[in-house]
Structure formats: C-alpha cells, structure tokens
Amino acid sequence: MDYFQNFKDRLATKEQEQNKRSIKFYEPIDAVRVKCENREFIMMASNNYLGLTHDIRVQQAAIQAVQHYGSGSGGARLTSGSFPLFNELETAISDFKHTEQALIFNTGYMANVGTITALMNKHSVIISDELNHASIIDGCRLSGAQIERYKHKDVEHAEYILKNYKSAHKMIITDGVFSMDGDIAPLDRLYELSKDYNALLMVDDAHATGVIGNGRGTAHHFGLTDVDVQLGTLSKALGSVGGYVAGRKELIEYLINYSRSFIFSTALSPADIGAALEALRIIHDDSSVVDTLRKNTVYMAHKLQAMGIDCDDETPIFPIVVGENDRALTLARELKERGIIITAIRPPTVPVGESRLRMTVTAAHSKEQVDYVAKTLHELLVDMNIH
Numbered sequence: 001m002d003y004f005q006n007f008k009d010r011l012a013t014k015e016q017e018q019n020k021r022s023i024k025f026y027e028p029i030d031a032v033r034v035k036c037e038n039r040e041f042i043m044m045a046s047n048n049y050l051g052l053t054h055d056i057r058v059q060q061a062a063i064q065a066v067q068h069y070g071s072g073s074g075g076a077r078l079t080s081g082s083f084p085l086f087n088e089l090e091t092a093i094s095d096f097k098h099t100e101q102a103l104i105f106n107t108g109y110m111a112n113v114g115t116i117t118a119l120m121n122k123h124s125v126i127i128s129d130e131l132n133h134a135s136i137i138d139g140c141r142l143s144g145a146q147i148e149r150y151k152h153k154d155v156e157h158a159e160y161i162l163k164n165y166k167s168a169h170k171m172i173i174t175d176g177v178f179s180m181d182g183d184i185a186p187l188d189r190l191y192e193l194s195k196d197y198n199a200l201l202m203v204d205d206a207h208a209t210g211v212i213g214n215g216r217g218t219a220h221h222f223g224l225t226d227v228d229v230q231l232g233t234l235s236k237a238l239g240s241v242g243g244y245v246a247g248r249k250e251l252i253e254y255l256i257n258y259s260r261s262f263i264f265s266t267a268l269s270p271a272d273i274g275a276a277l278e279a280l281r282i283i284h285d286d287s288s289v290v291d292t293l294r295k296n297t298v299y300m301a302h303k304l305q306a307m308g309i310d311c312d313d314e315t316p317i318f319p320i321v322v323g324e325n326d327r328a329l330t331l332a333r334e335l336k337e338r339g340i341i342i343t344a345i346r347p348p349t350v351p352v353g354e355s356r357l358r359m360t361v362t363a364a365h366s367k368e369q370v371d372y373v374a375k376t377l378h379e380l381l382v383d384m385n386i387h
C-alpha cells in the first residue's frame with residue numbers, strides 16, 4: 001500500500017466535497033481586530049467572549065507568573081508540575097462555581113476525554129445529546145460505554161431511553177451552551193431526570209462559563225447547586241488555555257487517581273494559570289464585563305431581527321445556517337472581502353446539509369463594529385438569496 005498516495009486521495013476527496021481545512025494565520029491587533037495579508041479585519045469568529053486576552057491585568061498576571069515560576073511546569077501534576085498557582089486557581093474555580101473542589105486539565109478536550117473515560121466503562125450507558133461537542137463524543141467512544149444519543153434538547157426522548165436502563169450504571173451528558181448553535185441545554189429538566197433515574201449528570205460549560213448564569217455557567221443559570229460534574233475550559237471567555245472539572249471532593253479525588261489525560265500529561269505553564277486566575281478574579285469581583293457581553297449580544301440580536309434575520313439573543317453565538325458547503329464558503333469569502341472574519345463551519349463539526357457561519361459577538365466589540373457587521377451580513381444574505 002502506498003500510504004502517502006492514500007493520504008493524497010483522501011485529501012482530494014475532501015477538496016471535491018469543499019470540505020478541506022487549512023490553517024489561516026491571523027495577527028491579533030486587539031481582542032476583536034486582526035491583521036492578515038496586510039489588511040485589517042473585524043474578528044467575529046472567536047470564543048474570546050469577554051475580550052480578556054487583551055486585558056492588561058490578565059496579560060500582566062501571565063508575565064508575573066512566568067517571572068515568578070518560569071516558562072514551563074516541567075512535569076505532570078502528580079510529579080513535579082503542581083506549582084502553588086494551581087491550588088489558587090482550583091480554589092477560585094470551586095468558589096466561583098459553588099462546588100467543593102475543582103481540578104485543572106490541560107484543555108477542555110482533555111477534560112472531557114479524561115473525565116468521561118474515568119467515570120464510565122464498558123458496563124455503563126451514556127445518554128448524550130446528539131449535538132454534543134466532539135470532545136464529549138470522543139470521551140464516550142473511548143470509555144467503551146454503550147452510547148445512546150437523544151434528540152437535541154429532547155428531555156422526553158432522554159427519559160424514553162433511560163426507562164430501558166433502570167438498573168444500569170449511567171450518565172447523562174450535555175453541552176451547557178451548544179457550541180455551534182448557541183442554544184442552552186434544559187439542564188433543570190435533565191437534573192430532575194438524573195435524580196429520577198439515578199444517573200450521574202455532566203454539563204460541559206465551555207461556552208457557558210463567563211457567559212450565562214452571571215458568568216458562573218449553566219447550573220447557576222438554572223439555580224442548580226449540585227450538578228454532579230461541571231466541566232469547562234479556560235480557553236474561551238477566560239482568555240487563557242486549559243480545562244477544568246468542578247464538583248464534589250470525592251469526584252475530584254477520583255479523577256486525580258483515574259483520569260489518564262490528567263495523570264499522563266505535563267501540567268500547564270505558569271502563564272496559562274496566571275492569566276486564567278486573573279480573568280476569573282475580574283469576573284468574580286465585578287460582573288460589568290459579563291454585563292457588557294450580554295448587552296452586546298442583545299444589541300446584535302435585535303439588529304439582525306430588525307433586518308429579518310431569524311436569531312435568538314440567549315448567548316453570543318449566532319449560527320447562520322446556509323445548507324451546503326459552497327454557500328457557507330462563498331458567504332465567508334464575501335464577508336472577508338468586506339473586512340469581516342466569520343468562519344464557515346462544515347461537517348463533521350455540524351450535520352451534513354447544515355453548514356453555516358458561526359458568528360460570535362464579544363464584550364470587546366463596539367456598537368459601530370456590530371452595526372457594520374449586521375448591515376454587511378444582511379446585504380450579502382439578500383444578494384445570495386439566503387433567509
């Protein structure tokens with residue numbers, strides 16, 4: 001077998017399907033403007049929801065952490081890599097989330113894979129929303145558990161499945177805010193279900209932390225205090241990189257001992273932890289940046305709605321579903337011509353036939369930027385006969 005010819009053939013198939021990915025390089029100017037090919041663009045595709053990557057306090061905290069602790073951690077958390085800032089950040093996360101303890105992972109992806117594989121095994125059943133993030137799906141697959149997908153946000157369907165597994169070892173898993181659709185999971189009703197059927201409940205707050213529930217995430221949004229596994233990332237609203245799990249102390253101690261992605265990887269660097277800790281302090285001490293995000297979200301939603309574009313104002317993620325890959329790519333290209341970056345999202349990230357532009361608004365966007373983006377988007381959608 002000619003392996004490399006095989007790689008080429010498979011890439012050619014992706015190209016034909018207009019589904020080939022390539023890396024684009026953007027040079028940030030600030031939290032919402034980037035430079036690329038000697039031009040300036042408004043970034044409308046990032047998860048930097050609070051603009052904290054460019055907050056001087058967060059940047060200074062990263063620099064100070066490097067000066068104090070060095071550039072790298074030099075070891076895994078259970079060997080030599082746990083410097084004291086980890087303890088501070090884990091305590092800050094559990095305080096913020098009102099849980100007993102928290103544990104940092106290297107990414108949200110690793111938190112999902114490491115947590116699900118530690119908690120579930122081949123004797124377990126996982127009840128998972130059909131639109132859950134790829135890292136949840138990968139964790140489920142790797143755990144060897146039986147995977148039962150319920151229709152998106154359909155609690156009755158989840159219950160229908162649970163009835164068949166009354167005595168099993170099981171967990172319900174959902175994104176808190178769905179990454180590609182921006183809608184909020186019915187966590188209150190899933191919570192009831194988890195109690196009725198004695199299942200663990202896990203929520204992935206990657207896009208909810210810093211965004212809903214006063215920034216505290218989906219459980220807080222619904223006034224819930226004891227969701228079993230509250231997972232999230234430091235990489236989006238918190239302007240750094242990393243993942244976390246918050247919950248009861250037995251859960252955290254269990255993960256420290258059984259989660260392979262936690263145990264077998266070098267700990268994050270001081271810069272990552274210092275930045276995340278400061279970002280969390282900012283949100284915790286003063287919710288004004290979270291309030292600004294909310295205001296900008298509502299402003300964008302109302303602008304789009306006034307132009308006849310169907311959308312919600314629940315979260316800062318605005319999916320503009322156009323159907324086929326070529327339409328999504330054309331729309332993204334035309335927007336770029338006009339100085340706006342919004343990435344075209346295609347399968348397998350979203351279902352076939354539901355390719356889209358995933359637009360995000362942040363606390364750092366100005367009213368003028370939002371006005372310009374909404375107006376330009378509307379003109380293009382009319383020109384392309386979409387919506």
Ligand SMILES: Cc1ncc(COP(=O)(O)O)c(C=O)c1O
Binds near residue numbers: 108175235
């Ligand atoms: C819902 C969800 N969970 C987990 C992740 C992974 O987080 P990270 O980027 O920190 O690996 C993402 C984002 O990519 C996500 O959207």
